[in-house]
Amino acid sequence: xxxxxxxxxxxxxxxxxxxxxxxxxxxxxxxxxxxxxxxxxxxxxxxxxxxxxxxxxxxxxxxxxxxxxxxxxxxxxxxxxxxxxxxxxxxxxxxxxxxxxxxxxxxxxxxxxxxxxxxxxxxxxxxxxxxxxxxxxxxxxxxxxxxxxxxxxxxxxxxxxxxxxxxxxxxxxxxxxxxxxxxxxxxxxxxxxxxxxxxxxxx
Amino acid sequence: xxxxxxxxxxxxxxxxxxxxxxxxxxxxxxxxxxxxxxxxxxxxxxxxxxxxxxxxxxxxxxxxxxxxxxxxxxxxxxxxxxxxxxxxxxxxxxxxxxxxxxxxxxxxxxxxxxxxxxxxxxxxxxxxxxxxxxxxxxxxxxxxxxxxxxxxxxxxxxxxxxxxxxxxxxxxxxxxxxxxxxxxxxxxxxxxxxxxxxxxxxx
DNA sequence: TAAGTGACTATATTACAATATGGTCACTAT
DNA sequence: ATAGTGACCATATTGTAATATAGTCACTTA
Numbered sequence: 001x002x003x004x005x006x007x008x009x010x011x012x013x014x015x016x017x018x019x020x021x022x023x024x025x026x027x028x029x030x031x032x033x034x035x036x037x038x039x040x041x042x043x044x045x046x047x048x049x050x051x052x053x054x055x056x057x058x059x060x061x062x063x064x065x066x067x068x069x070x071x072x073x074x075x076x077x078x079x080x081x082x083x084x085x086x087x088x089x090x091x092x093x094x095x096x097x098x099x100x101x102x103x104x105x106x107x108x109x110x111x112x113x114x115x116x117x118x119x120x121x122x123x124x125x126x127x128x129x130x131x132x133x134x135x136x137x138x139x140x141x142x143x144x145x146x147x148x149x150x151x152x153x154x155x156x157x158x159x160x161x162x163x164x165x166x167x168x169x170x171x172x173x174x175x176x177x178x179x180x181x182x183x184x185x186x187x188x189x190x191x192x193x194x195x196x197x198x199x200x201x202x203x
Numbered sequence: 204x205x206x207x208x209x210x211x212x213x214x215x216x217x218x219x220x221x222x223x224x225x226x227x228x229x230x231x232x233x234x235x236x237x238x239x240x241x242x243x244x245x246x247x248x249x250x251x252x253x254x255x256x257x258x259x260x261x262x263x264x265x266x267x268x269x270x271x272x273x274x275x276x277x278x279x280x281x282x283x284x285x286x287x288x289x290x291x292x293x294x295x296x297x298x299x300x301x302x303x304x305x306x307x308x309x310x311x312x313x314x315x316x317x318x319x320x321x322x323x324x325x326x327x328x329x330x331x332x333x334x335x336x337x338x339x340x341x342x343x344x345x346x347x348x349x350x351x352x353x354x355x356x357x358x359x360x361x362x363x364x365x366x367x368x369x370x371x372x373x374x375x376x377x378x379x380x381x382x383x384x385x386x387x388x389x390x391x392x393x394x395x396x397x398x399x400x401x402x403x404x405x406x
Numbered sequence: 407t408a409a410g411t412g413a414c415t416a417t418a419t420t421a422c423a424a425t426a427t428g429g430t431c432a433c434t435a436t
Numbered sequence: 437a438t439a440g441t442g443a444c445c446a447t448a449t450t451g452t453a454a455t456a457t458a459g460t461c462a463c464t465t466a
Contacts, residue, residue, distance in 0.1 A: 038427060049441050051430080060428065123384075157402065165399040168392055172375050181326075181381060189371055196368040199360065200403035241457060252411045254460080263458065
């Protein structure tokens with residue numbers, strides 16, 4: 001197995017200049033898109049030279065990762081918020097799935113430039129995306145655990161398999177790269193797929 | 204609802220020249236790809252002028268549709284063959300899913316150029332692809348019906364919903380456009396997703 | 407009438423030179 | 437040591453002129 005070592009972060013992780021770069025990037029990436037924004041643009045915006053930016057980030061992509069990561073964290077937050085107060089594990093799952101799709105869809109329509117970063121990040125396997133997907137899996141795992149404890153869900157199937165399978169079912173709607181192909185299904189799919197998944201979880 | 208009228212076929216549908224065009228296209232598309240093959244290439248190959256080709260096909264794409272359609276029909280045939288002798292509806296489903304993924308994957312690796320046509324056809328909603336997807340749905344429907352009759356599957360859920368949901372689950376692996384993103388899962392996914400689907404079908 | 411085409415146009419694609427961009431490094435200033 | 441940069445290079449991107457292609461049509465031939 002090939003070990004994918006994550007790049008060593010460059011420069012101090014807490015630094016006002018670092019924050020300025022991220023702030024400028026958030027604005028430029030959102031307005032002009034990742035490709036159309038140059039590192040020089042960001043440098044000019046914060047009043048430093050391009051070379052100085054590279055004291056804090058090893059590559060342009062690593063700046064993109066931060067922006068992408070923030071974007072995906074916002075989606076995760078929306079998912080969490082959509083789930084609070086769900087009375088049962090089943091309902092938790094329904095709401096989680098629905099919120100995931102809604103948050104991504106909303107991003108697609110309301111901040112298309114940032115969405116595109118997330119999509120291409122998913123295509124290029126950026127860490128930010130892997131972290132997001134891992135988080136989704138964790139949420140699924142937690143819901144299954146809850147449901148199994150309360151007797152709401154069956155307990156025969158190995159829990160890892162259950163989680164992986166559900167994750168695969170959600171993938172086309174939670175992964176921005178794939179969601180693009182399914183925008184016409186964002187209403188229907190989460191509902192009937194939730195139904196199917198919950199039937200599969202019945203004890 | 205917008206009615207998508209399918210283009211009026213041009214020229215006689217049974218004609219040796221038509222067959223020659225399709226034959227030449229099959230070879231050229233497979234060898235050089237759809238984009239790199241020009242209509243003039245095909246004309247030269249069969250010894251007629253380009254203008255004559257347009258007596259039989261309205262557009263280059265409509266030639267592509269035939270090739271694409273044949274390709275997808277071959278996959279459907281492989282699926283059917285993979286299913287024969289399955290003792291139960293459950294087993295039918297497992298084999299169907301597995302065969303669908305295997306056939307597409309094999310096409311990807313062994314006739315990449317034709318695979319690419321199918322993929323871009325799926326992206327551009329060619330009729331050939333819609334026909335393929337409809338056929339997949341029919342196969343699913345038949346399996347569910349069998350399973351319900353024998354008492355193997357539950358009968359409470361509306362059968363259309365069941366079929367649609369299962370179709371959505373298979374989509375990322377049966378649709379060439381989406382399969383590309385999931386090539387690393389072609390072993391695992393059909394198995395654990397079949398398990399999930401069958402659990403959801405349990406009476 | 408059926409089989410077949412050369413010559414044509416508007417659009418798409420290519421080739422490639424000019425420019426822009428990501429990224430580095432030796433260097434200055436404090 | 438810390439903060440910061442101009443000048444530089446290899447590669448990517450763009451602008452654009454030249455070419456190629458999809459598709460049409462009036463026409464010929466048998």
